Amino acid sequence: MTTEPGLRESKKQETRQLISDCATRLFIEQGFEQTTIAEIATAARVAKKTVTNYFPRKEDLALDHHELFTGGLARTVADRSPGEAPLAALERAFRATLAEHSPVVGFTGPQFARMVTDSPTLTARLRELHDLREETLASALADPGADTGSDAAFAPRAAAALIAAADRLLFRRIQELTLAGRTDDEIEAALTPEADQVFALLAAALADSAT
Structure with missing residues (x-):
């Protein structure tokens, strides 16, 4: 049965x-x-x-893992360890996916990356998916009891916007290096110090928030 x-x-x-x-x-x-x-x-x-x-x-x-992508940042925040800050969890998750050469952070191979870049429709759809990724992250960071017009409700949206902008930057960087003919190992080596800089800037920007 x-x-x-x-x-x-x-x-x-x-x-x-x-x-x-x-x-x-x-x-x-x-x-x-x-x-x-x-x-x-x-x-x-x-x-x-x-x-x-x-x-x-x-x-x-073409973008058949879109649900996994759009909910990825929010799931990382929701599933983080007790006492772990959201930004720390997101940094840990990014470094893990970078080491795995995961498509979720942009490792798609040169043919696929070129296909997306050459298509106005797919490029627009990818922007939409990044927007949805940001929105779901904002919801995960939000306090359910906060008044929608309060600073407490706006702060998670602001934090999500900063994190999502950094996320898009790193994604585009991986795509750029892929199209430039760099291997996945070379891209990982290049992105590691760049990710250090990005997350250090995020930590400074979000130092006064709960993120």
């Missing part, structure tokens, strides 16, 4: 991944704007409706 739903879910995940993989390959080969949903469906051997059921927005076929 419990196996069938599990197999069904596994099959759905396999189909979703297959569609995403086929889409990414075509986007890289042909360009995002030039590739149609019908071509993706044909490559994945599924119906066009199946593609749109799994991915209502074409952009999500």
